Amino acid sequence: MSASRLQRFIPFLAVLGSVTALGIGTSWAKQALFPVVGAQGTTAVRVGLSALLMLLLWRPWRWRLSGTDAKALALYGVALGAMNLMFYMSLRTLPFGLAVAIEFAGPLAVAIWSSRRAVDFVWVALAIAGLGLLLPLGLGGTPLDPVGILYSVGAAVFWALYIIYGKRVGHLHAGQSVALGLLVAAMVVVPVGVAHSGAALLAPSVLLVGVAVAAISSALPITLEMMALKRLPKEAFGIMISMEPAVAALLAVPLLGEHLTAVQWLAITCIVGASMGSAATAGRPAPAAAAPSAA
Secondary structure, three states: OHHHHHHHHHHHHHHHHHHHHHHHHHHHHHHHOHHHHHHHHHHHHHHHHHHHHHHHHHOHHHOOOOHHHHHHHHHHHHHHHHHHHHHHHHOOOOOHHHHHHHHOHHHHHHHHHOOOOOOHHHHHHHHHHHHHHHOOOOOOOOOOOHHHHHHHHHHHHHHHHHHHHHHHOOOOOHHHHHHHHHHHHHHHHHHHHHHHHHHHHHOHHHHHHHHHHHHHHHHHHHHHHHHHHOOOOHHHHHHHHOOHHHHHHHHHHHHHOOOOOHHHHHHHHHHHHHHHHHHHHHOOOOOOOOOOOOO
16 A cells, blocks of 8 residues: 555655756756856856757667658757757846746746636736746836846747747657757857856856756756656646756755745745646646637
8 A cells, every 4th residue: 555655655755856867957957057067157057068968868869850740840959949948048137936937938938828728817917927926017026137037028928939949859769859859949048158168168067067067957957757658647747847946946046046036936926826827727628618719
């Protein structure tokens, strides 16, 4: 009986482990690499080494690739690279948890736009309330850096595009799409990092930390999420992954010394609640009276 219960908890522990590993890896990158190679160099090291690890792990050249799939993978990889670059640029001036919360507007918008049912207006209102507490609208009390917010909003846009293009390559083997997507992403961000940081990217300490960050914040989360997706309904997976902004904010307290105000915690709660609600209702058929007249 205990073994059976443990089996049921494994996918939830996998998602929690994925979110935690991503938070730890990103916090470590911000603390150890930002002062040496900046946000651009950190993105280049993380994405470039992640691509190398995934290529060695999955060897995507084993599977055939059509021209149409190659084009879709290129768009997927560009969105992935730009998303990472924008997100790390936002971390220069925004607390980790808040940057993740704003970035979550991207996947939330995609989820709600693909449904557009009456209940989704509740999640839209909740998300807008959370963002209103963070964006420079005079509501949050503690203003955030506008440039950092713009970078985080840019990350949200590219996260949305990453999801859209990711669906176009969903029929491919996950290892192939992830490895080749990261390869294209590296081709986007590594030149930016080299232009900004130059030879500092090749310092042994930078490469050593970069490999560890790439493993913790890319290889490990991807592996754990693939494990969880095989055992969880997509709605349950969406609910669990929605914890990411809250986990990021919690980890940033001991790892980065970033303490949020009560209003900022309320904003994160609203955004996490909107994401969880959207995921929870995504797979449920809408009542006939509430269904849109003509999708």
